Amino acid sequence: MTEHLPILQIIVPLISAPVCVLLRRKMLTWAFSLMVSLAVLCMAAMLLQQVLESGPISYALGNWSAPWGIEYRVDVVNAFVLLLVSIIGAVVLLYAPSSVAKEIPHDRHYLFYTAYLLCLTGLLGITITGDAFNVFVFLEISALSSYMLISLGEDRRALTAAYQYLVMGTIGATFILIGIGLMYMMTGTLNMADLSSRLPSMHGSRTILVAFAFLIVGMSLKLALFPLHMWLPNAYCYAPSVVTAFLASTATKVSIYVFLRFVFTIFGVDFAFENLSLSTFLLPLSLIGIFVASTVAIFQTDIKRLLAYSSIAQIGYIMLGVGLVSATSLTGSIVHLFNHAMMKGGLFLAVGCIMLRIGSVDLADWQGLGRRMPVTMAAFVLCGLSLIGVPMTVGFVSKWYLILAALEQGLWPVALLVLMSSLLAVIYIWRVVETAYFQAPADGAAKVKEAPFLMQVSMWILTGATLFFGVSTSLTVGVAQRAAEWLLGGSQ
């Protein structure tokens, strides 16, 4: 049983998705998919534990051994990402029923759960596989299902948002496919481990350079690195709240994982950062991205859009850590991958609760919310403080490592810029706080209740995680440190 965990991790949600179509009944499909997601979570936790105890796991699909067959390969890096994706997957599903009932037409609920499980499968598949072409396959599974999830939004603009995402996502995926194809042409293999051992001998090859370029651009599009982020704000803004919370915490994170995997494991640090000095383009783009996105966030009146721009800025932090290429900076990046998922998930869930009760995510309608929905706003403020990077929250831990990494390399202007950008977060979070706590509710604003119990529970799970992992970092930082060392040195 345990030796088949890697494949079960994928196959369980994959098979469950069509079952949802057969079940059809709203609550039944929800209960079923919740159970599936909890099972997925258990498997991910077990996998991480196995990897931490006894090193990487290699699993040959159908007993066709690598490099001919498809290999699933779990090491500390992707085990951590698997855990992250499945935590968010389960917590968001727990939250889903009331919010879905409000924001998605009733006859399409089973489709939502089906697409959700498919998307989860895709994201987990991208993460777990050790085969470059398989990455593309799962990328498409997750992307297609997420276009569908986004287009379920009640606002008609959700359709254009989904379409925009589809176009950009397809370009990204195609670029990745071209890159993989070129690599296959040169090496005759698709297995990642095999690729990484064959590529060094052909580093001078122009084809490999082109492959690398296609891959970098394709992945940057998928992970919404500035200035390739244009699809993200609309997608997050018009998707149903549940979908936004799920995608914001997982989709871009998994794309970042793919970036790490291709750049560090397949091409190697020497090729990417010394031969091609990838940092010279990553560092400025991340920093500009952080500042531009944070500044744009300040001027948003739609809270979901505000948080979407904040996400682009946070992706900037993660890629900044990648660009600094040291054990400390990668620790910061990987830990921020996890931390940002927790806090942004918590924020979007809080927004979903408010959407459910007052039916608006426009800042102007949030007047006096501090009194109307105190519990939800408290969660929003706590996660918001984490976005700023206040100590005792996860945001502080990530920033600590990023700044330390910049100082270690003597790049104090970078450290200073990171700190200054936190102040922009103070401004956009505080705008919400001032509206919610200082302005009296508009006349005629109906009295509202807090969101239903399950929504509160999931929101507080993520908010609690935001605080807990800010104080006790042995799990997150401990694993991230090992993952960073693995990426930098132990990959061969």
Added chain:
Amino acid sequence: MNPSTAILVALVLPMLGALLISLTGSRPNLRESVTLATGGILFLVVASIVPSVLDGGRPEVEVLEVMPGLALAFKVEPLGMLFSLVASGLWIVTSLYAIGYMRGHHEKNQTRFYVFFAVAISAALGVAFARNMFTLFIFYEMLTLSTYPLVTHHRSEDAKRSGRIYMGILMSTSIGLLLLGMIWTWHLTGTLEFTPGGILEGKASSTIIGVLLALYAFGTGKAALMPFHRWLPAAMVAPTPVSALLHAVAVVKAGVFTVMKVVVYLFGTDLLSSTGLSIWLMYVAGATILIGSLVALTKDNLKARLAYSTISQLSYIVLGAALANDWGVIGGSMHIAMHAVGKITLFFCAGAIMVASHKTEISDMAGIGRTMPVTMVAFFIGAVSVIGLPPMGGSWSKWYLALGAADAHQNILVAVLMISSLLNIAYLMPIVARAFFIAPNEPPEHEGIHEAPVLCVVALCLTAAGCVGLFFYAGDLYRLLMPIVQP
């Protein structure tokens, strides 16, 4: 109680109090009893640590390791002992005062007020007891966040604007400068523990040490060193008990305490005095002292005048730290207590005047000594202490600071201290004179004596008595603080 346990109890108790206060919110009398009981017990708990510290013990307790090598840990040394005694002792008096004030002034949302007040005290004690810079920073930020709802208590446009300045300056300095300095120190030395003699000696070039000192001194926005002082007058929009305890004692003293602690335990006084790297800081502090006093002269609003006076007085303590010699450190540390008691008295009086006669401008306060004699006598005592004349506690700290400046051969700064005392007289004494010797502009609303609610008067009498008491018990403070400079 075991001193190590006492540390944890002292930190948890106000939190517990805050919880109880919010639960008893619908019954004001019970709620206020909870506040007072918590304050009383807290002071006893803090006081129970004193004997051990006087005996040379340094009780400590480690809660957990947040990141490798960075622990959330507490350790009480003399300076922290002093600050915690001042903060917890004055909390009781302020609670008494707040009950009279908040009820007399018919403030709204009193439960929220008392809850955040208790949380702020817990944060201040965390700053006092922190074993390393990391822990101190955590509680420093907690103090900023927990006082924000207090500063903006009235939820008006004015409160919102002041709240922005308050959060803006305190957050941007602490995140932009202090955090950078802290991570840099960690990068250079691999530790953030407060160590007698400092940790930076020999770890960095003198340029970097100079830059670090600037990051710490300006990054500690709560110390209100110019040009980062604007938040303090802005915070005066808060109800008076907040101004009194937080912006004369807990918050600002947490700031100067941080500067003192960093100079003594991270840089080490020997490093700074031998290299002269802190001379610029002496002059910045000196300038803040004079400019603060001069601006105070121009303010007609009593709370605003006291706010600028606070800015000026805080720099005495920063100056003491920058002098980096025995007298400077002793004088500066002592001034934490002396100024706290003196200034809180003045704020109490300002609030009492506001409650009893609804006056906020000094020009309207002519003849007020006739209707509020007790309050104005207390104001006089507090003023004399802030000026630094015997027989009030404030005279000792200024004495040691002047000694420290002379010891460092900084004659200009000795002169600055003397001029500042004169300026203090110029902006505080006219208030007293006007109250007693000038006839009121218009006939008072109330015939005869009309004081503030009795709890307010009791509180301000207690702190006025404290000013006198500290003059005679300064020797005990000296004995408590001596080990800082001569371990």
